[in-house]
Amino acid sequence: MRRAAAVVLALVVSVLGGCATTPDEPQTSTSTSAAGSSPMPAPRQVNLGDSYSAAAGVQPLVEDSPVLCLRSSRNFAHLLAAARGYRLDDVSCSGADTADFFTAQYAGVPAQLDALTGGPDVVTVMIGGNDSAVYTTAIRACSDVAATDPSGSPCRAAHGAEYVDIVRDRTYPALVRALAAVRAKAPGAQVLAVGYPWILPAQTGCYPTMRVAAGDVPYLRELQAVLNRSVQQAAEQAGATYVDMSGVSEGHDACEPVGTRWIEPQVGATGAAPAHPNGLGQQAIADQVAAALR
Numbered sequence: 001m002r003r004a005a006a007v008v009l010a011l012v013v014s015v016l017g018g019c020a021t022t023p024d025e026p027q028t029s030t031s032t033s034a035a036g037s038s039p040m041p042a043p044r045q046v047n048l049g050d051s052y053s054a055a056a057g058v059q060p061l062v063e064d065s066p067v068l069c070l071r072s073s074r075n076f077a078h079l080l081a082a083a084r085g086y087r088l089d090d091v092s093c094s095g096a097d098t099a100d101f102f103t104a105q106y107a108g109v110p111a112q113l114d115a116l117t118g119g120p121d122v123v124t125v126m127i128g129g130n131d132s133a134v135y136t137t138a139i140r141a142c143s144d145v146a147a148t149d150p151s152g153s154p155c156r157a158a159h160g161a162e163y164v165d166i167v168r169d170r171t172y173p174a175l176v177r178a179l180a181a182v183r184a185k186a187p188g189a190q191v192l193a194v195g196y197p198w199i200l201p202a203q204t205g206c207y208p209t210m211r212v213a214a215g216d217v218p219y220l221r222e223l224q225a226v227l228n229r230s231v232q233q234a235a236e237q238a239g240a241t242y243v244d245m246s247g248v249s250e251g252h253d254a255c256e257p258v259g260t261r262w263i264e265p266q267v268g269a270t271g272a273a274p275a276h277p278n279g280l281g282q283q284a285i286a287d288q289v290a291a292a293l294r
Helices: 002-016 076-084 112-116 131-146 154-159 162-185 214-238 279-292
Strands: 044-049 087-090 122-126 190-194 241-243
Touching: 044 076, 044 112, 076 087, 076 122, 076 279, 112 162, 122 162, 131 154, 131 162, 131 214, 154 214, 162 190, 162 214, 190 214, 190 279, 214 241, 241 279
Parallel strands: 044 087, 044 122, 122 190, 190 241
Antiparallel strands: none
């Protein structure tokens, strides 16, 4: 999702530039197997993925991380690592798709699978929404036509099954390949593939805060449901643990008020990039991943 990355950067880099601060170092724990023996190293976690994994727009940024990645020191992986005492290697990056697991996304941003060298104990992954730019393209397309019929479904009328077909025909095979590669590179790790929390409610929406016509809200919800099912099925094929965010995120979508919503709206976003998880959303993801850990 190269164009998606540009959209996010246009909205948030101007307020983020120069705002990166040094995050608190997570506490790590050590243990000894017998009196006088060397301390056992803390378990190692590697975090892979896109802007949802990086927590685009959630301050502060990870010091010295690539600015285009918008990698937050308060994303779910950092929260989990701090709570569990893990050593964290976070290579998540805004705009990433599954191809960026295998090749460099930007200069200075190597293939994400490179971080799996050395045998991590836990691998967390959030990826898929940017493949073929499908979800950002769909939201943009629906936003562009919403004003023509705010109570109808102009986006569904114009695009039908186009976006769902892309997820099934292109995104799903790419997810299978990516997660199989993660498993091959980290055969001894618990791999947790995280689904995306709901961006929109089941019905009606909140036009114009989210610029989606009322009848197109269930249309985009179904697209997100198909994407999450694709992540789940690919995870199962790879022997990974799927972390389902759909149930717990119900009622915390971008149409909810501040303090309740986990996703920021397109208009009036505070604390995260538009249509991305805020700090509450990242904590909720961390909690679900923690509950799924062996």
